[in-house]
Amino acid sequence: MLSLALRLVVMCLTVVPSTAQLCPSKKLLTFNVGLNPRVTKYESRKKIVPDALKEHTDVDVMCLQEVWYEKDMTNFLNALKPTYPYHYSFIHHAPSQLRSSSGIFSWIFGRFRTAPCLSASIFPLGYCMVRQCKGVKGNAMLGCLTQKCTEQLEAISQDCIACLLMSSIDPLSALSKCVNVLSYYNKMNGQGLLLLSKKPILNVQKTLFFPGVKQMLARGFITADVAGLGKVVCTHLTANIHLPYIEWNKDELKAMSWEEQQRNEINNIHYHLDGRKHILMGDLNTGPAITNPGEEPIVGEYPSNFAALLTYGYTSLYEGEDGRCTWCRDNPLHQQRSPSKILDHIMMTGFNGRNATRTMGVYRGQQLSDHYGMTLNVCHNIFY
Structure with a gap:
């Protein structure tokens, strides 16, 4: 009787699933790719x-x-x-779809709408920067803009602010990238x-x-x-x-x-x-x-x-x-x-x-x- 019980215990132990069987794992990766000119x-x-x-x-x-x-x-x-x-x-049209289906008209003219800083409101910011932050360079420019040009910053889009910030320490170089209409795919993924x-x-x-x-x-x-x-x-x-x-x-x-x-x-x-x-x-x-x-x-x-x-x-x-x-x-x-x-x-x-x-x-x-x-x-x- 005792030997039968021992055999039953052994049989149960041999069919206990392993940790991998109970919990098949998935592998995850996080990576900050740092893809900006800075x-x-x-x-x-x-x-x-x-x-x-x-x-x-x-x-x-x-x-x-x-x-x-x-x-x-x-x-x-x-x-x-x-x-x-x-x-x-954040800029996907839908899950697994970056852009909506569009015709040739949208392909040609849509880029003028999606360029993050292609707006008349960018000019007052540029004027303020020249007047109020003349001679300021590098990261110090950020402090100058947020202290003396807040009204103009509020007038432009959040994606434009992000684009100007990430594209270059030099404002003029950044602006040229942020008004780019040569590429159809010119949106700014403002959260990265x-x-x-x-x-x-x-x-x-x-x-x-x-x-x-x-x-x-x-x-x-x-x-x-x-x-x-x-x-x-x-x-x-x-x-x-x-x-x-x-x-x-x-x-x-x-x-x-x-x-x-x-x-x-x-x-x-x-x-x-x-x-x-x-x-x-x-x-x-x-x-x-x-x-x-x-x-x-x-x-x-x-x-x-x-x-x-x-x-x-x-x-x-x-x-x-x-x-x-x-x-x-x-x-x-x-x-x-x-x-x-x-x-x-x-x-x-x-x-x-x-x-x-x-x-x-x-x-x-x-x-x-x-x-x-x-x-x-x-x-x-x-x-x-």
Whole structure:
């Protein structure tokens, strides 16, 4: 009788499914591609970043940041479409459809409507800049404009502000790119986000953190239910740009610093997700300090905001499994050698994860971005 019972126990143990069977994982990738002329070697990098991403065929979902220009986005979509036919951004007409179907008339004349700064309201801003900010150069121009030309900034579109900011430190060079009508694909993806997936994406939504409030960069997030995975949030939070807080609508933003604005964005995501389990991906521009003997220290970036994410129930595995910088002092694309930090994250609530790894560094002998990317395998937490 005892031997029969033992045999039954052994039989039960042999059919217990493995962790992989109980929870088949999906691989995710987040990467700030830094595709704007303010980051060194933009022209050469924009040609090879899609090819580098094509080699990550084991990735199921990608959240890309700083894909600012529609022309660059079309290059990404064309290169990645065979593997990632499902995609979305703030300028998509519909999920997996960048532009609406249109005839030859729209193809010829539509570009005059979609160029971000092709408007008469750009001229008063230019006049104000010449009169009030004459001789001001570089990043100091941003402060001058937000102090002395706020009325003119309010008159132009948010995408025009973003285009002028991201396209060049030199205003005239930026303006030439932002009124471009030579290319049909001339929209400005003002939040810089692009979500790509192997599987269908459902219930897709785009959300601005502060809708209707003019800013230097109006950031936001994309949420989508990915078939076979669950809810994914793709975002890019406000950065510490090492300048005084120059936003002119401080009351509406309820912030007096970049750190406080970022915290409000984190609270906004928490409010919108309302306890639902999800995966948060992107350049969060916050991270903890890490000191390992014999290694270069990782400097914290707005660590209290990173702590707030943990308080909201997110799990972050990268710091313990890999722990290398994603914004690195020795990156050759950095014009200023700022301290090494971990700014890019894939965080989870209600999911399990493993194999958090830094990626997207050098490809064909060239640094791909001023950031590194990271990958993570995730699956549902069946006890959540």
